[in-house]
Amino acid sequence: MRRLLVLSALLTTAAVQAPKPLTPSEIVAQAPAVDWRTIPAEDLLLIDYQGGGRTIVQLAPQFAPVHVANIRALAGAGYWRGASVYRVQDNYVAQWGTNDEKAALPTGVVKRPPAEYTRSVRGLTIRRFPHADPYALRVGHAGGWPVAVYAGDQASLTHCYGTVGVGRDLAPDTGMGGELYAVIGHAPRHLDRNIAIVGRVVEGIEQLSALPRGTEALGFYKEGTVAKRITAVRLASALSAAERPSFQYMAETSPSFAAYLRARANRRDDFYQVPAGGVDICNAPVPVRRAPAR
């Protein structure tokens, strides 16, 4: 009998010592340096607001090169000084910028960019996302971005929470890049392939998502009022090395990313009774972090 008790005690100890499955946050926190890629400073757009606060957007030149070049040129020329956030529609988008048809455009800005809504899958190494998607033939990740693939080997970025796109009028307009929006609600994936996606918010989304909703149709603010004013929009590369923020994304080719996706699809924290066994691509956002101090 005594032996049985000892055995039982050993088993209990073993059970206690069995490692608990890591949560998605723990996997991200423990991912080694080799699993992270630094985002180039010319791909970070810093939006500063009157009264403080900043939103940082990572640009996606691989997907909308002309629109992104426009945005860099507009930022470089101080085009958005004094612009505003003028539309906040609940469960949809916050929109900002300016598009003064009469004002001269800064040098290098293409007035009518091509419709960069999709691009060829050629040149993209897409790691397949292993769960169903109701919008595309398949989805996956490439270069740190969620990507949807359609017939004709066309790829597009996906409208997820925090995705940044270019406001436009009806076709043939594609948006010059002066007016941008960020998604602040459930993923409006029906916009995919219909608008130029130029990036994603990597910090400070709450500067946009927590704003009072506009009272007019489509969440626009009343004529003469704005949600907040923008004091400056600059590329991180325009700042001194000391002032410049640096961000990293988790490589989709890394073991950490694979573990992260598994954990997002199968939550095993103490809180969860039933792991889902699946996840949608917008509910497993690519981890992005501030680059750790060296």
Next chain:
Amino acid sequence: MRRLLVLSALLTTAAVQAPKPLTPSEIVAQAPAVDWRTIPAEDLLLIDYQGGGRTIVQLAPQFAPVHVANIRALAGAGYWRGASVYRVQDNYVAQWGTNDEKAALPTGVVKRPPAEYTRSVRGLTIRRFPHADPYALRVGHAGGWPVAVYAGDQASLTHCYGTVGVGRDLAPDTGMGGELYAVIGHAPRHLDRNIAIVGRVVEGIEQLSALPRGTEALGFYKEGTVAKRITAVRLASALSAAERPSFQYMAETSPSFAAYLRARANRRDDFYQVPAGGVDICNAPVPVRRAPAR
């Protein structure tokens, strides 16, 4: 030549007169009275805030009867007078209420309700949703609610934008109902089957979604601070007929609902270049409206 010109003019007229496909909003606006179902007054929970503003939640007794009975009893007893919204986590949830372990519970409140996270599909007439879902065997609608179906003929409501659930501690706790949350971001479907869903916000979500995000872990407000105070939580059925708001949902069995789902999956407004050909269940929320004046 003249005849050709006339024919051409006729063709042009015909093209102009061809009906444009309706947008989802137009389908909802034009749906006949017979396609709507009135929500019972005892299923509407009115949350009033200090300084004005109201959030209205439709309760789902078909899915979490004991939790919903608790919520009705708590509302009836004025349990939430002076309670607060104390957690606002970006792209996740806003949470409110109170759970004073020492306070006596109102008569009729079950301290430890069963885990009403799923229920049998028996008794539900589920109209199948025709697009892929990465979380469940299949999804559909029943009685105006989005429903996911799992192995063992178990059904659950889905965590979409605006879904209301019951905060709980670790199992075996299931939440008494004193603390509730509403989803204010991308659908956290991984919570399905892990928590009691008791309803959805049908009006006034912006009273929660536009609040400043909490600065502490998980979006909690700093000790001693709150996002806003609640002055009263009442059932619509407790109000006089004159004060009582009335809402209707679009029946999933109606032609309007079928047309609405098709339009959500295939946007053909002038703005859209490419219809998606699919949609996820949380991106096609069941239309709910104020009952029109008779």
